[in-house]
Amino acid sequence: MYNLLMKELKLGVSPFFYILPFLTGALMLIPGWLYFLVILYFCFITIPNMFAGYKTQNDLIFTSILPVTKKDIVKAKVSVIVILELMHIVVAMIYGMISIRLYPNLTSYFFGPSLGFWGLCFIMIAIFNIIFISMYYKTAFKYGAATIASITAAMLFAGGAEWLGIENSFVSDLFKGTGTAHLATQLSILITGIVIFALFTIIAYHIAIKRFEKVEI
Amino acid sequence: MLALDIKNLNKKYEHFHLQNISFQLEKGYIMGFIGANGAGKTTTIKSILNLTRMDSGEIDILGKNMAEHEVELKQEIGSAFGDINFYSRSKIKTLTNVIKRFYSNWDDETYYKYLKKFNLNENKKISELSTGMKVKYSLALALSHGAKLLILDEPTSGLDPVARDNLLDIFQELVQDGEISILFSTHITSDLEKCADYITYIHNGQIINSAEKEQFVDTYLLLNGKKEQLDMIKNKLIAYKTNSFGFTGLIHTKDFDPSSDIKSSAPNLEEIMIYFSKKEDMYV
The missing domain is CATH 3.30.70 (Alpha-Beta Plaits)
Structure with a gap:
């Protein structure tokens, strides 16, 4: 499994995708922007490009010839996705902290980079993962439909959350008003987000294994 | 001992059917696997490597069942697909460094010996290699991890006559010690006349004949x-x-x-x- 992960990181993922989080993360410095987009860029750019690469380089046959189990093949690929997602979120969080210091008195229309917001980002990525990973492994090479479906779902979640943040006073207060000051509340939203992220990704991984076992290479 | 033993392999597709494929390859010999384009050569080879699921049948490699010992057996199998390229923009060196970690019997000394013998430059990219060189690189990899069975899909197609002859000589050299066995598919029959010990002929998803070369022709x-x-x-x-x-x-x-x-x-x-x-x- 470790060897497969190394194979993914060295061969499968272009170095560009390790740099991208630092570029997209910098968008956190735009004052009052729609920060969900910063994380969504991972879904827009990294995922389709990476999986197009796997397809053109015949990664599926290459990996299947190696002495590894199908389960480990899925595990390595899901791990790479998670590693990149975490990179995107963590880097964006760091830029977010800078952003808060740069514009301390900003009243933002959208969610600011609070801990609670990052919790929502984890949930958004969780939704993305469960759809993308499970759909992709129906064929293990067709990434188009899986990308469209999973991005749509993630965007609907982000859009819905922002809408609630504007329309609903409780949510608005929780993320933008006095609620932001309650570290415990914010932290608990973040932790809930992380738990959902872990849970959804693990479920996606198990569905993927089941589907991949039936895939003809 | 049998290097490869296929019994009643069946696989049904919508427009194509592999029917009761059975043949055996004795250890230390070269078997040519011939058939027209679309006869089922690649599907059979993919089934041997467990890349496609067979509907029924049994495949034993080096005395062990492939379905049960897949990972273990893949350590002892070397394969090359003549017309498929992997990570062609990567350098040989990069690719080898990734691949060698997977094999417990990997031997760097053997690897460099074959690189030298086959005139392969580590710093070249896969896309810069000629078709023949790509097959040789696959062979170098297979031999460096001590593969006992080489399964090669159309290794000679697309090669010029000189490169083909050269490759066939290498095949013969490899089986000399009786440790390595080779199954290679081709539609170029002169390849087999030069170097195959056994011939298996597949036509429309069925084995027409599998026999020792002279016996095959005598039929x-x-x-x-x-x-x-x-x-x-x-x-x-x-x-x-x-x-x-x-x-x-x-x-x-x-x-x-x-x-x-x-x-x-x-x-x-x-x-x-x-x-x-x-x-x-x-x-x-």
Whole structure:
């Protein structure tokens, strides 16, 4: 499994995708922007490009010839996705902290980079993962439909959350008003987000294994 | 010992059916796997490597069941797909460094020996290699992890005659010690005449014949006769072609009466292949 992960990181993922989080993360410095987009860029750019690469380089046959189990093949690929997602979120969080210091008195229309917001980002990525990973492994090479479906779902979640943040006073207060000051509340939203992220990704991984076992290479 | 033992392999697709594929490859020999394009060579090879799921059948490699010991057996199998490239923009060095970690018996010394022997430059990208060089690189990888069975899909197609001959010489050298066995598919029959010990012929998803090379050719006779003689023997022929002088046809040796005055000669592999595919057309 470790060897497969190394194979993914060295061969499968272009170095560009390790740099991208630092570029997209910098968008956190735009004052009052729609920060969900910063994380969504991972879904827009990294995922389709990476999986197009796997397809053109015949990664599926290459990996299947190696002495590894199908389960480990899925595990390595899901791990790479998670590693990149975490990179995107963590880097964006760091830029977010800078952003808060740069514009301390900003009243933002959208969610600011609070801990609670990052919790929502984890949930958004969780939704993305469960759809993308499970759909992709129906064929293990067709990434188009899986990308469209999973991005749509993630965007609907982000859009819905922002809408609630504007329309609903409780949510608005929780993320933008006095609620932001309650570290415990914010932290608990973040932790809930992380738990959902872990849970959804693990479920996606198990569905993927089941589907991949039936895939003809 | 058998390097490869395939029993009653079946695999049904919508438009194609592999039917009861069975053949054996003795350890230390080269088996040529011939058939026209689309006859089922690659599907069979993919089934051996467990890349496609078979509907039924059993595959044993080096005495062990492939379905049960897949990961363990893949340590001992080397494979090359002549027409598929992997990570072609990466350097040989990069690719090898990734691949070698997977094999417990990897030997760097052997690897560099073969790189030198095959004239492969580590710093070249896969896309810069000629078709023959790519096959040689796959061989170098396989030999460095101590593969005992080499499964090669069309390793010689797309190669010029010199490179082909060179590759076939390498195959023969490899099996000399009796440790390594090779199964290679091809539609270039002259390759087999040069180096195969055994021949397995697949046609339309079915094995027509799998035998030792001389025996394989001896199974058939090529007949040359006059028009009047054709009617006498027509039913026994596998297929025939008529021309202004008479006919030529392929027959099972056991069906031919040597006392008849029809001229007979030993066919070459290409003729056997051609007449078998003609057989199909005749019934259409």
